[in-house]
Amino acid sequence: MNMQVTELLAEGLKREYRVVLPAAELDAKATARLNEMQDKVRINGFRPGKVPVAHLKRLYGKSVLAEVIDQAVNEANSKIIDENGFRLALQPKVELPQDEAAVNEVIEGKADLAYTVGLEVLPKIEIGDLASITLDKPVLAVSDEDVEETVKRIAESNRPFSAKEGAAENGDRVTISFVGSIDGEAFEGGSGEDVPVVLGSNSFIPGFEEQLIGITADETRTVSVTFPEAYQAAHLAGKAASFEVTAKTIEAPGELSVDDEFAKSLGLESLEAMKEQVKSRIAQEHAAQSRNKVKRRLLDALDGLHQFDVPPSLAEQEFEGIWNSITSEMDTQKRSFADEGTTEEAARADYDKIAKRRVRLGLVLAEIGEKNNIQVSDDEVTRAVVERARQFPGQEQQVWEFYRKNAQALASLRAPIFEEKVVDYLLEQAKVTEVPVTREELYAEDEAEKAA
Known part of the structure; x- marks a missing residue:
């Protein structure tokens, strides 16, 4: 379709255009749609396929033209996006004429349709030198003392x-x-x-x-x-x-005797088997904590390598989510910003930075994943749904149905799997040095982690 496009705004990541779609072309598309309807519409007094188009236009003309306009606006917006090579942060924001008389003229096919469309585009991201990232990964072996102490705790709880x-x-x-x-x-x-x-x-x-x-x-x-x-x-x-x-x-x-009989009372073959299971569980806990630490350092390094403006609306959405969570928790606990040693203004500034960092890192991880063809399989998502369902004994079927029918909820399970796969890829590219640490060091929470 022929259209006139005038750029009204090109500021940062925001674009705005005025688009004019000719009335004659909209009318021609509507007439073509009505011609297609001739063979399908059944109207008393007319034989099938013999309803005059003029009669159809009187009956359905306005509603068909409204559909044609909706489709034409979507096609025009897509053409603007494709021709400029834009990747959108959000759906286009279309502002159609509001004046009733002007709207009626367009619907009746007497006037061109002029509207504005606002776009918020994603920035072009240049991925930094991932091989330049150097990270210390804290590691902690499971000691016999840890195992003995845990077994003793289990025994005490079963005394x-x-x-x-x-x-x-x-x-x-x-x-x-x-x-x-x-x-x-x-x-x-x-x-x-x-x-x-x-x-x-x-x-x-x-x-x-x-x-x-x-x-x-x-x-x-x-x-x-x-x-x-x-x-x-x-x-x-x-x-x-x-x-x-x-x-x-x-x-x-x-x-209480901590022996094979005690282990068997808990469903295990022997005390040795119990100790092996305890050791494996502690090792998993250490590995998860080590992963959290090195991931945090990786994200810090990525943030240092990639500094760019993020789409304002995405940053605002992220900020609102964080802010609502924080203020809701403070209301529940009856605490004020003064109790936290800050002011609302200073807290807003801090959480605004955190929101922008999260959006920026999300875009960087998505870009790296896309460029390196990192994907999440349907099987991986299915396993995540099964794992989620297991957390609700007796309601597994309802949880399964919820995710099966809710694309957004399914995407919320897919996103963290994708992120972890990209992190795995990045850790392979970076120079990672394993550093032995104490238990206290491994599980200590530094200020940056508290803020995050």
């Missing part, structure tokens, strides 16, 4: 207990019900029924278990504690609280 008379001692298991309050008011998450606690296990707030020593069955005590400053629920951190605690039962720990 038998039996009912006892009299007062609770350190090591005893006390089943309690409790109601917690701060400044005389009960707080959310501060109560529980029939909760077992092993005295001396340090599984409760510091000071809580010690105050239960000497308690007897059916006795009620007031336990006063202070939540740690670094408590995970920020709205409780550092607060003094009191708990009305009632002991339901007192149980003494039984003997």
